[in-house]
Amino acid sequence: MKKYLVLLGAALLVMAVATPSMAQFKSWGHMEIATQWISKQDFNNGSGTAATTDDNRDLNQKWIAERFRYYLQYGDPKTVRAVIGFEADSNNWGEDRWRFAEAPGTTTELTPTGRMGTHGADQAQLEIKHAFLEFVIPTTPLTVTAGIQFYGIAGRLFQSKDDPGLTVTANFAPHTIKAFWWRERDQQGSPSYSTYNVNDSYGLSWDMTKQLFNVYAFGVYKNDLDGVTHSTYADHPWWVGVGGGFRPGNLALSGNFIYNGGKRESLVSGVSDIDYKGWLIDAMAKYKIGPGLAVALEGYYASGDDADKSNEFGEYTYPAGSEATYAFGNDRSIFFFYNADFMYYAGKQLYAAGLWYGRLNVEYNPTPWVNLNFNYLYIGDTSKGTPGGTKVVNAISSPTTARQDKDEDYVGSELNAIAKIKIYEGLYYNIGFGYFLPGDVYDSSTKSADSAWSLLTCLRYFF
Numbered sequence: 001m002k003k004y005l006v007l008l009g010a011a012l013l014v015m016a017v018a019t020p021s022m023a024q025f026k027s028w029g030h031m032e033i034a035t036q037w038i039s040k041q042d043f044n045n046g047s048g049t050a051a052t053t054d055d056n057r058d059l060n061q062k063w064i065a066e067r068f069r070y071y072l073q074y075g076d077p078k079t080v081r082a083v084i085g086f087e088a089d090s091n092n093w094g095e096d097r098w099r100f101a102e103a104p105g106t107t108t109e110l111t112p113t114g115r116m117g118t119h120g121a122d123q124a125q126l127e128i129k130h131a132f133l134e135f136v137i138p139t140t141p142l143t144v145t146a147g148i149q150f151y152g153i154a155g156r157l158f159q160s161k162d163d164p165g166l167t168v169t170a171n172f173a174p175h176t177i178k179a180f181w182w183r184e185r186d187q188q189g190s191p192s193y194s195t196y197n198v199n200d201s202y203g204l205s206w207d208m209t210k211q212l213f214n215v216y217a218f219g220v221y222k223n224d225l226d227g228v229t230h231s232t233y234a235d236h237p238w239w240v241g242v243g244g245g246f247r248p249g250n251l252a253l254s255g256n257f258i259y260n261g262g263k264r265e266s267l268v269s270g271v272s273d274i275d276y277k278g279w280l281i282d283a284m285a286k287y288k289i290g291p292g293l294a295v296a297l298e299g300y301y302a303s304g305d306d307a308d309k310s311n312e313f314g315e316y317t318y319p320a321g322s323e324a325t326y327a328f329g330n331d332r333s334i335f336f337f338y339n340a341d342f343m344y345y346a347g348k349q350l351y352a353a354g355l356w357y358g359r360l361n362v363e364y365n366p367t368p369w370v371n372l373n374f375n376y377l378y379i380g381d382t383s384k385g386t387p388g389g390t391k392v393v394n395a396i397s398s399p400t401t402a403r404q405d406k407d408e409d410y411v412g413s414e415l416n417a418i419a420k421i422k423i424y425e426g427l428y429y430n431i432g433f434g435y436f437l438p439g440d441v442y443d444s445s446t447k448s449a450d451s452a453w454s455l456l457t458c459l460r461y462f463f
Contacts, residue, residue, distance in 0.1 A: 024074050024075055024076070025072070025073070025074055026072075026073040026074075027070065027071060027072050027073070028071050028073075028462075028463060029068065029069045029070040029071055029085075029462075029463060030068065030069055030460060030461060030462040030463065031066075031067070031068040031069075031460075031461050032066070032067055032068070032343055032458055032459060032460040032461070033064065033065070033066045033458070033459045034064070034065050034066075034342055034343035034345065034456065034457065034458040034459075035063070035064050035065075035456070035457045035458075036061060036062070036063060036065075036342070036345065036346050036454065036455070036456045036457075037061070037062050037454065037455045037456075038060060038061040038062075038335075038346070038452070038453075038454045038455075039060055039452055039453050039454075040059075040060065040450050040451070040452035040453075041059035041060060041061055041348070041452065042059040042401060043438045043442050043449035043450050043451075043452055044449070044450040045438075045442055045443070045444050045447070045448075045449040045450065063091075063092045063093070064092065064093040065089070065090055065091055065092055065093065065117070065343055065345055066089070066090045066093065066116070066117060067087070067088065067089035067090065067343060068087070068088055068089075069085060069086065069087045069129060070085070070086045070087075071083060071084070071085040071086075071129075071130070072084050072085075077134065078136065079135065079136055080133070080134070080135035080136070081133075081134050081135075082132075082133050082134075083130060083131070083132055083134065084128070084130065084131045085128070085129035085130035085131070086126055086127065086128065086129060087126075087127045087128075087129040088116050088125050088126050088127065089115075089116075089127075090115050090116045090117030090125075091115060091117065091345070092117050093117045094117060094118075094119060095115055095117045095118055096118065128148065129148075129162060130147075130148050130149055130150065130162060131147050131148045132145055132146060132147030132148060132149045133145075133146050133147055134146075141170055141171045141172060142168060142169065142170055143168070143169045143171070144166070144167070144168055144169075145166070145167040145168075145169070146165075146166050146167075147164065148162060148163070148164045149162065149163070149164075149165065149167065150162050151163055151165070151167075151180065151182055153203070153205060153218055153220070153241075154216075154218065154241050154243065154256060154258065154324075155324065155327070156324050156325070156327045156328045156330070156352075157241075157256055157258060157280060157282060157324060158218075158239065158241060158258060158318065158319070158322065158324055159220070159318070159319050159322050159324055160322055160323045160324040160326070160327065161182075161319070161321055161322050161323055163182035163183065163184065164182065164183055165180065165181050165182030165183055166180065166181050167179070167180040167181075168180070174208050174209050174210050175206065175207075175208050176206070176207050176208075176209075177204075177205070177206050178203075178204070178205045178206075179203070179204050180202075180203050180204075180205070181200060181201065181202050181203075182200070182201050183198065183199070183200050184199040184200070184201065184224075184320060184321070185197075185198065185199035185226050185229070186198050186199075187226060187227075187228040187229075196225075197225055197226050197227045197228055198223070198225055198226065199222070199223075199224045199225070199226040199229075199320075200222070200223050200224075201220055201221065201222045201223075201319065202220070202221050202223070203218060203219060203220035203221070204218065204219055205217070205218035205219075206218070211247075212246070212247055212248065213244060213245060213246045213247065214244050214245050215242075215243070215244035216241075216242070216243055216244060217240075217241065217242045218239075218240070218241050219238070219239065219240045219241075220238065220239045220319070221236070221238040221262075222235060222236065222237050222238065222262075222319070223236060224236065227267075231267070232266065232267055232268050232271070233264050233265060233266050233267055233268075234264075234265045234267060235262075235264050235265075236262050236263050236264070236265060237260060237261070237262035237263075237264075237276045237317065238260075238261055238262040238276075239258055239259065239260050239261075239319075240258070240259050240261075241256065241257065241258035241259070242256075242257055243255055243256035243257065250287055250288040250289075251285070251286070251287050251288075252285070252286040252287075252288075253283075253284070253285050253286075254283070254284050254286075255281075255282065255283040255284070256280070256281070256282045256283075257279070257280070257281050257282075258279065258280045258281075258316070259278075259279045260276050260277075260278040260279060260280075260316050260317055261275075261276050261277065262275075262276045263275055263276065264276070264313070272311055273311075274311055274312060274313060275311065275312045275313070276312070276313045276317065277303075277312050277313065277314055278302075278303045278305075278313060278314060278315050278316035278317055278353070279302075279303050279316055280300075280301065280302040280303070280316045280353075281299075281300075281301050282298070282299070282300045282301075283298070283299050284296055284297065284298040284299075285297050285298075286361075292364060292365035292366060293362075293363070293364050293365075294362075294363045294364075295360075295361065295362050295363075296359075296360075296361040296362075296363070297358075297359070297360060297361075298332075298357075298358070298359040298361065299356075299357075299358050299359075300355075300356060300357050300358075300359075301356040301382065302315075302316040302352060302353045302354060302355055302356065302382065303315060303316050303353075303354070303382055304353070304354035304355075304381065304382035304383030304384065304395060304398050305354060305383055305391070305395035305398075306383060306384045306385045306389075306395065307383070307384070307385025307386060307387070307389030307390070307391050307394045307395050307396050307407075308384075308385045308386055308389040308390055308391075309385075309390070309391075310390035310391060314383075315353050315354050315383065315395065315398070316353045316354075317353065318351070318353070323344075325337075325338055325350055325351060325352045326338045326340050326344045326350075327339075327340040328352045329347060331361075331363075331373050331375075331418065332359060332361075332375055332377070333347070333375070333377060333414060333416065333434065334346070334414070334416040334418065334432040334433060334434025334454050334456060335347070335348060335414055335416065335434035335435070335436040335452060335453065335454040336348050336349050336377070336379060336411075336412070336414050336434075336436055337349055337352060338350055339432070339456070341418075341420070341430050341432075341458060342430060342432060342456040342457070342458045343458050346454060346456050348399070348400060348401075348436070348452075349399050349400050350400070351400075353398065354381060354382050354383045354395065354398025354399075355379060355380065355381060355382060355398055355399065355411065356379070356380045356381075356382055357377050357378060357379045357380070358377070358378045359375060359376065359377045359378075360375070360376045361373060361374065361375050362374045368422075369421065369422040369423075370419065370420070370421055370422070371419070371420040371421075372417070372418070372419050373417070373418040373419075373420075374416070374417050374418075375414070375415070375416050375417075375418075376413070376414070376415055377413065377414045377416075378413050379411040379412055379413065379414070379439075380409050380410060380411055381397050381398050381399065381402070381408065381409050381410070381411050381441055382398065383395045383396055383397060383398045383407075384396070384407060385407060386407070387404065387405050387406060387407065396408075397411075397441035399411050399441055399442075401442070402441040402442060403441060403442065403443070403444070408439070408440035408441045408443075409440070409441075410439030410440045410441065411438075411439045411441050412436055412437050412438040412439040412441075412442070413436070413437045413439075414434055414435070414436045414437075415434070415435045416432060416433060416434035416435070417432065417433050418430070418431075418432040419431050419432070426461055426462045426463055427459075427460070427461045427462075428459075428460045428461075428462075429457070429458070429459050429460075430456075430457065430458045430460065431455075431456070431457045431458075432454075432455075432456045432457075433453070433454070433455050433456075434453060434454045434456075435451065435452075435453045436451060436452045436453065436454075437451050438450070438451065438452065
C-alpha cells in the first residue's frame with residue numbers, strides 16, 4: 001500500500017508542476033561556506049596611527065563563515081514577473097547566541113544576534129535581498145523594474161548595491177540604455193514633517209556588446225538633502241565614466257576611466273563649499289600564449305585626498321555604501337584587497353581609493369576543471385601632504401591603519417596564488433594563499449612592519 005501511495009504522490013506532484021500556474025515559478029540561488037586564516041592582520045605593528053603604536057600587537061584571525069541566497073520568481077521575464085530574494089549569512093560559526101545591548105558584563109538588555117552561526121541555531125536570521133516587479137511595456141523595447149533591486153555600474157570600480165528604486169531599460173541589440181533612480185534615505189523632516197529630507201541618485205547608462213569589442217558610458221548625479229544625518233551641508237557629487245574592451249585574436253585589451261565632480265554645499269554661514277575633484281583609471285592587457293595559458297599586465301590609479309587642500313575632495317569617492325570594492329580583489333588579491341570569490345570577508349583594505357597598483361598575472365588551466373591564477377602586485381599611495389595639514393583627518397597615507405604622521409608612498413607588495421576547482425556542475429572549491437610585504441606607510445617610529453599572509457577557502461554551490 002505504501003508503494004502505491006508513493007507512486008500516487010509522485011504522479012500528483014508531476015501534474016502540479018506541469019500545470020500552467022506552477023510552470024510560472026522559477027527558483028535559483030547559491031550557498032557558500034568559507035574559511036580564513038590571517039596572520040598579522042595588523043602587521044604586528046600596532047594600529048598604525050601616531051597616537052597608538054603597540055609593536056607587539058597582532059590581530060591574527062581564524063574563522064569559518066556561511067551564507068546562502070535564495071530567489072523565487074513568478075511570471076515570465078518576456079512579459080511580467082515578480083521576484084523576491086532572501087539572504088542569510090553568518091560572520092562566524094560559533095558566534096554569540098545573545099548579545100548585550102549595553103556595556104559588556106551587564107546582565108540586562110539581552111538581544112538575539114540575528115545570525116545563523118550560533119550554537120543551537122534557531123535564530124531569526126532571514127533578510128530580504130530583493131523584491132521587485134518587472135514588466136515589458138507592450139509593443140515597445142522598454143522594460144520597467146520597480147522595487148528593491150540590484151544596481152551594478154562599472155563593476156568593481158563604481159556601484160554594486162541593493163536599493164529601492166526604479167529602472168527603465170531600452171534594448172536595441174547590441175545597445176542597452178538604462179535610466180535609473182535609487183533612494184538611499186527618506187527622513188521626511190524627522191522628527192517634524194515641515195521639510196522633506198531625501199538622498200536620491202539619478203543616472204543614465206549605455207553599453208554596446210559585440211563579439212570583438214564592448215563599450216559603455218554612464219553618468220550619475222546624487223541629490224543628497226538629508227539634513228537629519230548632516231545638517232550643515234547638502235551633498236551634490238556626480239560621476240561620469242567610460243570604458244570597454246577590445247579582443248583581437250589572442251590579445252584582450254580593456255580600460256576604464258571615471259571622473260568624480262560636484263560640490264558639497266555648506267549650509268553654515270562663513271563656511272566654504274567643498275569641490276569634488278577625484279578620478280580613477282584602470283587598464284589591462286591580456287595575451288593568450290597557448291591552450292590554457294595566458295599572461296596579463298594591469299595598472300590601476302585612484303586619486304587621493306591631499307592633506308593640504310581643505311576646500312576640495314581630491315580622493316576618488318564611491319557612491320555611499322557601494323559594495324563594489326568587495327569584488328575589487330577577485331582574481332587579483334588574497335591579503336590586501338577584498339575578494340568576493342572568498343565570501344567578501346577578507347582584505348586589509350576595503351576602500352580602493354587613494355591607491356595605485358601595478359599587477360603581473362599568469363593564468364593557467366591545466367584541465368577544464370581547474371583554473372590557476374598567480375599574481376604579483378606593487379601597491380602605492382596617491383595621497384600627499386604635510387602632517388598636520390588643513391584636513392580634519394589628515395589624508396596622507398590612504399590605506400587602512402597607515403600612519404598619518406608622515407607622508408609615504410610605498411604601501412607594499414603582494415604575491416598570491418588562487419585556485420578555482422570545479423567539482424560538479426555548479427559546485428566549486430576556491431582556495432587562495434597571499435603573502436604581503438608591507439611598505440613604509442605602516443612602519444612605526446621604532447620598527448618596520450612585519451610581513452603577513454592569508455589562507456582563504458570557499459566552497460560554493462550555485463543552483
